[in-house]
Amino acid sequence: MNFILNSSFTQRGFLPEPDPARRFPSDSELAVLDELGRDLPSLLQDPGCRRYLREQQIPFWPAQRNRSQDLPELQLYYLRLGFLASAYINQVGEPRATVLPANIAHPLCQACALLERPPILSYDGYALYNWKRFRPEGPIALGNIDTLQNFVHLYDEHWFILVHVEIEALAAGIFSGINRLLCEPWQDDLINPILQAIGATVWRQVTVLKRIPERMDPALYYRTFRPYIRYFKNVVYEGVKQAPMDFRGETGAQSSLMPLLVALLKIPHQRSSLTEHLADMRRYMPWKHLQVIKAVEELPELRPYAEKEIYNSVLEAVASFREFHYGLAWEYIQKRTDDPFGTGGTPYIKWLKQLIDETRAHQIS
Template sequence: MISDAQFATHGFLPAEDPLIRFGDGSEFAPLDELGDNLPSLLEDPGFRSYARGLRLPPLPVTDPSLPVLRLYYVRLGFLASAYINQVGAEPMRSLPSNIAVPLCDVCARLERPPILSYDGYALFNWKRFDPAGPIALGNIDTVQNFVKLYDEHWFILVHVEIEAIAARLLAAFFDAEQAVAAGDRSALDAAMRRVVGAVWEQVRVLRRIPEKMDPALYYKTFRPYIRFFESVVYEGVDIAPMDQRGETGAQSSVVPALVAFLKIPHKPTRLTDHLEDMRRYMPAEHRAFLRRVEAMPSVRDLADKTLFNEALEALASFRETHLNFAQEYIARWVEDPRGTGGTPYLEWLGQLIAETRAYKVV
């Protein structure tokens, strides 16, 4: 279980920087080599035949360390999504047992569905150039990718910095909780200023997406790999076809935590059902944390009105930036756009923005 102190210092990122290689002496070393070669392998039309012949090292019966489990999940999750959604070919309807069995094994141990999700694509998929430097663009890179283009690195790394900033956000939540319990308006306002500052900083980072990510390259080269699985049989595990949500920012716990903290009421719709379903793809500790924030008292009546409304406006601007990018990077390229999670996201994002702004104190 992750403590409040860990959330306040690391946000939803791991308490220690992710493991980036198993190492030459490890029984899992072949997965490092496979991960290194994956972008090149995917350029070969024969990749799927090659992948079916791989002999992947299984996990031992006794759980290895959590960093090892996470890296194993990253390597297998990327491989499975690469196999199902290889660009230039039709999506597959079955995942061969040599990949499906170990993927399902590691995902069961991590208490999550057997598909690469936001945690494996972003939260566990980064490293620092300078270990003493910040977790920020310019000092971080990815561990695993689908393609050779830096555009994919940039897409992932923007999210990693946003997650790093969230540590300040969560720390402010805890201070606000204490201030409300004590009826201390001054302390609550100080905490709310930090909430506002952190969210606007996240907006600033998100707006950097176009600096190094081309819309056409995103849509055509690496977005297909994080697409949902539709009616896929996991051979050697279950004969019944499964549907799994693809990697999406809706699986990040940052915005749901902010919504829970501010107690923003979203009317029950297919959208709220979808957002609730996205929690299944979050790490178990993050799901528990969201329940913890939902149980916090409301700050709306005690906080300074201007600060509370500014927090709502910052969140609405974050969602608006996301919506604008969804239109530029996805909707313009297809007649009936669906998110990688398989959802009508344009309509839903608009609803979230409107309901967020409607909650302002007048």
């Protein structure tokens, strides 16, 4: 293949390079968004939060700033506005709003058009761009990272986001193997070592995912910050479009990681409303990620070249990741509600089980 994989993928997975912008310059008109972001968890404790947000003069993204070096600050701009929009619509303790005011809706839609994505806070803004390192020379890993923006003051929300950030960083180990598959001639001794390394990486990601309960209380998650990442249904973007619009909320299904592994291993998922929804989630992924996934989809099947035990171990790692995620969904959400829909607007419990079963069914018998 002639697809060239950017070196940042083999160094930090789907996370951006350089590290996300932490703040806007103090003399920039955009710096007001840093102040709003800092104050947001406290503002949301007040019933007057929506009125306060409607009164803010939120600057538009400067029209002349469309160079590649402006991307980190554009991503920060989208992150700040995405948080404000979801906070406004889904403020805990208040009836859900159905109109996003023009002072938020207009600049959010402008920024999201530049990023070629729907105008709502998604997984990229909530996790991929929402971290910093305490020690810049240290790893992108728990203990050396923190969030840039939150909805609540509880560390539980920081932990929820940061676990995902480390999992995404570990994907660099998957990309190292994929890069060889894209660039090197396929020899008999190439496939199995690559699959072994990819499987080891996924098992490391499973280990990190299992740390979620260490610092995240199920009741606090469900009651305090999960409501803010819910989907928008019948929301009018004031001054942008008169007709109400629907958008999917932040969800791990918008991560490019599992679609990448499905594309690599050619895991066949039965066509259904599930696969249609998963395909729709791609609209919420950064376009560079989609380019990589499409390139991997064009690779030949690995299965005929692989040793049974090695190939099956990778599939078992993927299934185990999904299985532990299923358990978290049950413990943190399903036990506390009769609502069958996740933050992305999908009947997640039924679908997660289907994904696990179909992954294991693809093992070599």
